[in-house]
Amino acid sequence: MSHLNTVIRVSQLSKVYKLYDNPTDRLKESLSPLRRIYHKEFYALKDISFSVNKGETVGIIGRNGSGKSTLLKAITNVMTPTSGQVNVSGKVSALLELGAGFNPDFTGMENIYLNGSIMGFSKEEMDSKLEQILSFADIGDFINQPVKTYSSGMFVRLAFGVAINVDPEILIVDEALAVGDIRFQQKCFRKIEELQQDKTVLFVSHDIAAVNKFCNRVIWLNDGMIVEDGEPEEVAKRYQAFMINSQLKKYESMSESKEETPVRDDSYEQDIEPIDPSLDVLGDSKAKIIGISLIDAPSNEKVTVVQPGQKLKLFIKVKYNCVLRSPIIGASLKDRLGNIVTQFNSYVLDNTLDNVDENDLKDYCFEFLMPPLKSGFYSISPAVASGSQSDHVQHCWIHDALIVRMEDGQTYDLPGYMFLDGLKFRAID
Known part of the structure; x- marks a missing residue:
């Protein structure tokens, strides 16, 4: 595919953190006349290179500590890499760690306009998007309360509502959807499917089913390096095999079925729970x-x-x-x-x-x-x-x-x- 279609290019990207055994070692190192080294180097990312083309939905998988979130922070300029380059072409909307980009003391409404201004939108432009954001977030009167009073579920509703309604060319989602309730998660995934028609999506998740369903390409990271970059189902299979063999051997075989408990009289004496009135009841009503x-x-x-x-x-x-x-x-x-x-x-x-x-x-x-x-x-x-x-x-x-x-x-x-x-x-x- 032509380089003209490339919207994200990562070239030999590395991020090194200095780890000290004791807090005072940092001071000792800075004052040492002989430049003695008191730290160990930890590579969160090591010589990462890849590109993403316009319209791709790329999944990024890997166990905790593999470098997924660090990579996204580099792409969104939240973190400065130690070496290498990241070039991004297009307006990016990112849903990273819960709380990123929001002022906890501001109300939900104030944070909507704050995020809009960060994205380069005027107040008038955000006014035109407000109804869509509020409808998607669906948090009612809490929109006028400080976000520090929100539950994690309410927070992600608002954050995702803003992220998808500021007309991004590139949408980046980092595991945030795991927080909301299942109905809202499905609503978000339906919206992501809509965006896939003309947007570029980077999707970080431990949920392999989600990756297989929504992504047309997957990058597997481990210990800060790319293990594989390819077709989702094939990469996901090898990743799962790796995880099972290295960490989850106790789950390799199904447990033997337990001896069945005798079933009591099956008369049902409790009332059946009524349907939640907030749910949509579909059909011809016969x-x-x-x-x-x-x-x-x-x-x-x-x-x-x-x-x-x-x-x-x-x-x-x-x-x-x-x-x-x-x-x-x-x-x-x-x-x-x-x-x-x-x-x-x-x-x-x-x-x-x-x-x-x-x-x-x-x-x-x-x-x-x-x-x-x-x-x-x-x-x-x-x-x-x-x-x-x-x-x-x-x-x-x-x-x-x-x-x-x-x-x-x-x-x-x-x-x-x-x-x-x-x-x-x-x-x-």
């Missing part, structure tokens, strides 16, 4: 999902934290607003990026439901074993349709209606779509 709960089967207790192999029940409550023939009840399990891990419904389980009348209120239950997923957050999106698997009409679906956290799961991604063991379905009379 049916409406009004409740959803995830239950630990042995204890019959509601859960939001799950473990691999746990026996679960998913209850879905539906109100029908008209007569429907043979409705289909289903749900999908998605990771934090919105990737579908698995889907299931009553039709594929050969469970034909009775016709329903207007104003009918029905409860349904799926039973399954939680698959061995990566630790982290997942969402469950329920749906109601009618027809068949290949030809159906969606009457109601709710994105991310229920959020669960996988505990004690894998530390690396398992590939591909999963099928749920022990999957059963029934309508509750």
